[in-house]
Amino acid sequence: MISSHAATPTPAWNDRDLVKGCLAGSQQAWAAIVEKYKGLVYSVPVRYRMAPQDAADIFQDVWLDLYSELPNLREPGALRGWLITVAWHKCYQWKLRRRRQEKSTGEFDGEPVAASTSFLDWKERREQEQMLREAVTALPERCRQMVEMLFFRDPPVPYADVARHLGLAEGSIGFIRGRCLKKLRVTLEQMGF
Amino acid sequence: MGGSNITDRAAWMSKESSSGERQPLDELINDGCLECTAVVDFLSQVFALSKQVPVPEELVQAAIRVFPAAPPPMKPSSAPELPVLAARLTYSSLQSPEPEGGPECAPGDVHLKYETGNHVVDMRLEREVDSPEVILVGHIASRSTSKAPPSRVPVRVGTGARTLSRGVTDTNGEFSLVYTPREDLRLSIPIAAEGVTVEISLDDIPGCVR
Numbered sequence: 001m002i003s004s005h006a007a008t009p010t011p012a013w014n015d016r017d018l019v020k021g022c023l024a025g026s027q028q029a030w031a032a033i034v035e036k037y038k039g040l041v042y043s044v045p046v047r048y049r050m051a052p053q054d055a056a057d058i059f060q061d062v063w064l065d066l067y068s069e070l071p072n073l074r075e076p077g078a079l080r081g082w083l084i085t086v087a088w089h090k091c092y093q094w095k096l097r098r099r100r101q102e103k104s105t106g107e108f109d110g111e112p113v114a115a116s117t118s119f120l121d122w123k124e125r126r127e128q129e130q131m132l133r134e135a136v137t138a139l140p141e142r143c144r145q146m147v148e149m150l151f152f153r154d155p156p157v158p159y160a161d162v163a164r165h166l167g168l169a170e171g172s173i174g175f176i177r178g179r180c181l182k183k184l185r186v187t188l189e190q191m192g193f
Numbered sequence: 194m195g196g197s198n199i200t201d202r203a204a205w206m207s208k209e210s211s212s213g214e215r216q217p218l219d220e221l222i223n224d225g226c227l228e229c230t231a232v233v234d235f236l237s238q239v240f241a242l243s244k245q246v247p248v249p250e251e252l253v254q255a256a257i258r259v260f261p262a263a264p265p266p267m268k269p270s271s272a273p274e275l276p277v278l279a280a281r282l283t284y285s286s287l288q289s290p291e292p293e294g295g296p297e298c299a300p301g302d303v304h305l306k307y308e309t310g311n312h313v314v315d316m317r318l319e320r321e322v323d324s325p326e327v328i329l330v331g332h333i334a335s336r337s338t339s340k341a342p343p344s345r346v347p348v349r350v351g352t353g354a355r356t357l358s359r360g361v362t363d364t365n366g367e368f369s370l371v372y373t374p375r376e377d378l379r380l381s382i383p384i385a386a387e388g389v390t391v392e393i394s395l396d397d398i399p400g401c402v403r
Contacts, residue, residue, distance in 0.1 A: 059252050069361060085369075089360070093369065119328060
């Protein structure tokens with residue numbers, strides 16, 4: 001039920017409610033879906049080692065398809081899998097086109113990524129990654145910031161900077177990091193990870 | 194050090210432990226400590242995900258702008274039924290070699306070509322070894338080379354009123370669907386702009402095993 005949430009749609013809403021919000025004309029619900037799944041959708045062309053412009057085209061195309069298909073989604077709760085499949089299909093088409101073009105000019109430079117991987121295994125892996133993104137987002141604010149700073153930045157933020165940013169003693173970072181990772185793991189288990 | 198201490202594991206994964214500190218964990222994992230392996234697998238995923246490229250903000254904003262002020266168009270089920278043109282099979286890689294100039298068919302793929310009215314539908318079917326599902330990658334084009342392929346057209350695999358899989362063609366007329374084969378399956382492509390539905394029977398197509 002939409003009424004069980006905060007008034008404004010957020011990425012924390014479940015997919016069924018976000019889709020329902022979109023169908024009711026809520027741009028905020030749409031923005032929340034984009035925010036929730038942007039990393040997932042973009043990760044697919046990146047895994048195909050696409051150039052940034054090609055990856056951008058695929059990314060945009062997936063959202064156009066979702067917009068067209070919103071009223072027809074048979075199971076809005078399966079949006080995650082739908083997005084993965086559509087993004088994969090688009091990349092697969094891109095790969096076929098590229099292979100044809102490059103073979104005709106003799107420039108084909110190797111097999112595409114994941115050519116030997118079963119689609120279902122590949123899809124399951126992407127679903128797990130998305131669960132991980134959602135679980136990190138669902139962490140308490142301090143934990144989320146810490147996990148992002150320590151694991152999701154390249155290069156990782158030094159302990160001293162993390163401690164300063166979060167107002168913690170540097171010596172306690174390791175302990176708190178462990179607690180945050182435990183929370184992350186529990187959240188993931190609850191999500192069926 | 195406890196075998197399941199996630200703090201130590203995080204340090205181990207992030208390579209900040211000295212080799213002396215890493216040794217007990219390495220030994221536990223090598224001895225088949227299931228919980229250790231599970232924790233390390235989990236942390237591996239955290240680290241693997243962290244290496245992904247961030248999404249450029251301008252792309253996110255462009256995606257948000259896809260949604261206009263008005264809600265999306267309602268279900269096409271309310272649209273009038275279009276006359277059906279049944280397509281006929283004109284090529285199957287199971288029966289003959291690839292047509293010259295056509296895309297190369299990898300071993301195990303089934304490549305099929307259908308024609309009807311003004312349209313040609315090119316399809317590849319793949320079946321995963323351990324899965325009942327078939328991946329259908331298709332392309333619909335106009336027979337007239339000067340005419341653009343049908344883009345943003347719904348594509349559906351189903352039996353009777355039941356839909357098993359659906360999608361939309363892209364700007365090149367290409368589409369992909371994943372479905373589980375069963376009897377009396379049909380691929381339908383309603384092209385409203387031309388007032389017809391192109392339909393292909395998917396019975397008796399074995400798919401392929403990779």
